[in-house]
Amino acid sequence: MVEIRVHGRGGQGSVVTAELLAIAAFRAGKFSQAFPYLGGGGERRGAPVQAFCRIDNKPIQLKCQIKQPDYLIVQDVSLFDVVDIFQGLKKGGFVLVNSANGPRELGIQAQDFRVYNFPATEVALETLKRPVMNTAMIGAFAALTGMFDLESLKYAVGRKFPGEIGLSNVAAMEKAFRLAKGSSSGGSVTGEA
Amino acid sequence: MNPEAIKSKEIMQGSAAIAETIKAIAPGVIAVYPITPQTHILEHLARLVADGQLKSKYITVESEFSAASVIFGAASAGVRSYTASASQGLLLMTEVIFNMAGTRLPAVITAVNRSLSPPINIQVDHQDTMTLRDSGIIQIYVESIQEAVDTHIQIFKIAEDREVLLPAMVCMDGWILSHAYEPVTLWRDEAVQEFLPPFDPVFQVDPKNPLTYGALTDDDKITEFKYMVHDALIRSKEKIKKVAGEFRDAFGNYYGDVIEKTYTEDAELILIAMGSMAGTIKAALEKLRAQGKRVGLIKIRSFRPFPDQELRTALAGAKAAVVLDRSFSCSSGGILGGEIKACLYGQGGPQVINYALGIGGREIYPETVLEIVNQSERLVESGKIPPETIFYNLNRELL
Numbered sequence: 001m002v003e004i005r006v007h008g009r010g011g012q013g014s015v016v017t018a019e020l021l022a023i024a025a026f027r028a029g030k031f032s033q034a035f036p037y038l039g040g041g042g043e044r045r046g047a048p049v050q051a052f053c054r055i056d057n058k059p060i061q062l063k064c065q066i067k068q069p070d071y072l073i074v075q076d077v078s079l080f081d082v083v084d085i086f087q088g089l090k091k092g093g094f095v096l097v098n099s100a101n102g103p104r105e106l107g108i109q110a111q112d113f114r115v116y117n118f119p120a121t122e123v124a125l126e127t128l129k130r131p132v133m134n135t136a137m138i139g140a141f142a143a144l145t146g147m148f149d150l151e152s153l154k155y156a157v158g159r160k161f162p163g164e165i166g167l168s169n170v171a172a173m174e175k176a177f178r179l180a181k182g183s184s185s186g187g188s189v190t191g192e193a
Numbered sequence: 194m195n196p197e198a199i200k201s202k203e204i205m206q207g208s209a210a211i212a213e214t215i216k217a218i219a220p221g222v223i224a225v226y227p228i229t230p231q232t233h234i235l236e237h238l239a240r241l242v243a244d245g246q247l248k249s250k251y252i253t254v255e256s257e258f259s260a261a262s263v264i265f266g267a268a269s270a271g272v273r274s275y276t277a278s279a280s281q282g283l284l285l286m287t288e289v290i291f292n293m294a295g296t297r298l299p300a301v302i303t304a305v306n307r308s309l310s311p312p313i314n315i316q317v318d319h320q321d322t323m324t325l326r327d328s329g330i331i332q333i334y335v336e337s338i339q340e341a342v343d344t345h346i347q348i349f350k351i352a353e354d355r356e357v358l359l360p361a362m363v364c365m366d367g368w369i370l371s372h373a374y375e376p377v378t379l380w381r382d383e384a385v386q387e388f389l390p391p392f393d394p395v396f397q398v399d400p401k402n403p404l405t406y407g408a409l410t411d412d413d414k415i416t417e418f419k420y421m422v423h424d425a426l427i428r429s430k431e432k433i434k435k436v437a438g439e440f441r442d443a444f445g446n447y448y449g450d451v452i453e454k455t456y457t458e459d460a461e462l463i464l465i466a467m468g469s470m471a472g473t474i475k476a477a478l479e480k481l482r483a484q485g486k487r488v489g490l491i492k493i494r495s496f497r498p499f500p501d502q503e504l505r506t507a508l509a510g511a512k513a514a515v516v517l518d519r520s521f522s523c524s525s526g527g528i529l530g531g532e533i534k535a536c537l538y539g540q541g542g543p544q545v546i547n548y549a550l551g552i553g554g555r556e557i558y559p560e561t562v563l564e565i566v567n568q569s570e571r572l573v574e575s576g577k578i579p580p581e582t583i584f585y586n587l588n589r590e591l592l
Contacts, residue, residue, distance in 0.1 A: 023204050023374065032204060034374040035369055035373035043229065061475045062472060062476050063369050063370075064369075064473050064558045
């Protein structure tokens, strides 16, 4: 089983990120589950939000949050000051941070996990004209992990957002996927052990 | 699964799956008032009504008291009716729920379990629905979104049965079921309607044929009226079992009848739980069984009617029952724990250990289950099982 935890702030589409990953995994023939944790009274813009996604080859029985994720998606670097983002992250785990700055500039100590950064907000502003970075983050995450095929992800975005919004989000996701896939072609992706 | 009954197999949010199922059930009246974490169900139903896919009378009201009153009124007119609520909203419905049960009018409420205020908290526990336990309403708790879907179809049939005629409630945990995405099979409207015939009321209010519901009754008859609600709820147990079997025959899914047993046959220690935590417990049981530990689980589906005889039989061979309560009655302790102790008293069954946990969304992980099993084994060995409820991981520094 693969466990992914998403950290963001209310309004950044973190809950939707986990949902889209679950939809794409199911589309690709896996079993999956996604759900949110809206702490501190919940549904407020700007408040720290967590969302969870499990993917497995068999039906998933667990009905609890993810304490020891394999993967972390961090949509907003300001959360590093208020939330223990890395809590429980497995050894050899994978972290994707939405930032143009690399792990060292972000002050992340080299530890027993891999940290990548990707400027998803910039991609979102170019493509969607709005700072909603979740679909760009998903594109980069898919490219860097190889866990998702683009067709399943496009299906997920289209199902969740029919029409124009869906198409522009697919464009953001594809652009991020391309940039992250070959960092030489312009994406600022930094890997660090 | 019966392939001919399947409409779709898709990953979807619990609330959307419930709304789509209510569409197939097609109540005549749906009363709506929003409250987190239930609102997505009624939003989705609003869309179905606006799109012309659902012909129900969709009535927006100004409070949960009115929402319950609207379905009460609709049921008295012989109309299948439905609403959903959570937390304080369910408490506000309480007065009407006693009235519906007392006047023997069936209507269905989806209860999306959420903690009660104060302090305000939007996460899951079972205090809201457990507080309604004495009303006469049927309560079935579910573990997964699929079980929630299937139980909604079953519960209308149970509630509307002429030998039952009681309001009924499907209790599904907030967030972890209402807001979660899981793979769900939805059933074709025709298959649902074939399983669930139209509501055929015994009485209905009619200006041409006046009758009174809930007339004043003195002490010469009131005990008998109240007893009949008690008796109808007890008799609904056989109906729940029968309908669960019919559902298995028609659709292929089965979750036990009033209880569901996992690894109980040879178990020395049997955990007893309700709702979504049963899934996490099942995952933990796999680890415990791999270690050779004889631990099992009874998931209570039907809390009302209470499965007393079924529990006595299922627990007969166990050394200890460990009851995990997601609610408690102040000064008395875990509600389920207390009821299970009462049903076992003097019957020579196992000892009972009672934990209160998972209050206001405090997470129940597989590790939580493993630790509780370890603690319980030590308590059984020491012979010092406390008679009172143990509040799991209570942080005494905050008291």
